Amino acid sequence: MISQILHLPAWLCGIVIVSTFVVVSIVGLTVFNWVFRDRIQLTPAMNNDIIFFASAISVFYSLIVGLIAVGVWRTYTETQNIVSEEATAIGCFYRDISGYPEPPRSQFQAETRKYVDFLIDVAWPAQFHAQATDDATRMLTNLEKNLVAYEPKTSGQQILHAQAMNQYNNIAGLRRKRIHEIAAGLPSVMWSIVLLGAALVIGVTYFLRVERHVQFVMTGCLAMFIGLVVFVIASLDHPLNGPLAISSNPLRIVRDRLIDLK
Numbered sequence: 010m011i012s013q014i015l016h017l018p019a020w021l022c023g024i025v026i027v028s029t030f031v032v033v034s035i036v037g038l039t040v041f042n043w044v045f046r047d048r049i050q051l052t053p054a055m056n057n058d059i060i061f062f063a064s065a066i067s068v069f070y071s072l073i074v075g076l077i078a079v080g081v082w083r084t085y086t087e088t089q090n091i092v093s094e095e096a097t098a099i100g101c102f103y104r105d106i107s108g109y110p111e112p113p114r115s116q117f118q119a120e121t122r123k124y125v126d127f128l129i130d131v132a133w134p135a136q137f138h139a140q141a142t143d144d145a146t147r148m149l150t151n152l153e154k155n156l157v158a159y160e161p162k163t164s165g166q167q168i169l170h171a172q173a174m175n176q177y178n179n180i181a182g183l184r185r186k187r188i189h190e191i192a193a194g195l196p197s198v199m200w201s202i203v204l205l206g207a208a209l210v211i212g213v214t215y216f217l218r219v220e221r222h223v224q225f226v227m228t229g230c231l232a233m234f235i236g237l238v239v240f241v242i243a244s245l246d247h248p249l250n251g252p253l254a255i256s257s258n259p260l261r262i263v264r265d266r267l268i269d270l271k
Contacts, residue, residue: 105173
């Protein structure tokens with residue numbers, strides 16, 4: 010259920026998460042007023058004490074959630090850099106192999122083109138559903154075997170071949186980092202803190218002794234804000250398969266403006 014929500018478009022996912030927080034908070038307030046409000050001796054004079062307690066909880070909660078948000082944003086930007094660097098390494102590798110003599114040049118170019126097409130058309134959609142494919146690994150392994158089997162005949166070809174092998178290693182290493190990020194995310198204990206803390210912050214407002222329509226509005230606004238924060242964290246927590254999933258545009262640019270450039 011949660012994974013299906015995170016695979017919705019960003020705007021729709023945001024609406025679902027925020028609406029869920031608002032509806033649950035309003036329903037919770039309604040149930041609290043119906044069951045407990047008359048049984049608990051609350052007076053308007055207690056509002057200051059309740060507000061002080063709510064403020065203390067909110068401060069600690071905002072600090073924790075703020076640190077978590079900064080952490081997932083850093084992970085998101087690092088993953089963006091990995092994807093960009095992987096595309097750059099593929100582009101540099103293609104330029105290097107373009108200097109090889111025939112027939113190895115055409116062979117290596119075709120294998121590179123096939124690998125990029127596979128990443129864009131197959132691996133990226135699978136990645137969006139938190140799945141990694143082994144076929145891309147097999148393609149890289151086959152390309153490596155052909156590169157190792159190639160024997161340069163001149164000193165210039167030796168230098169070019171060494172540079173191509175270095176770029177190949179960069180591609181393989183960056184791909185491994187990207188695949189690692191598919192399953193990355195906040196541990197369940199961190200999500201427990203975010204969600205239970207949100208419930209506690211919202212729940213404290215139920216004890217305020219104010220006009221009921223005012224209380225409903227304030228509770229709804231607070232739930233909406235917390236829902237937005239949770240949506241941002243959830244979106245950035247899955248940089249490759251969430252609502253704000255990083256696209257394959259860097260690879261498309263390499264394919265369209267370098268590999269397919271005539």
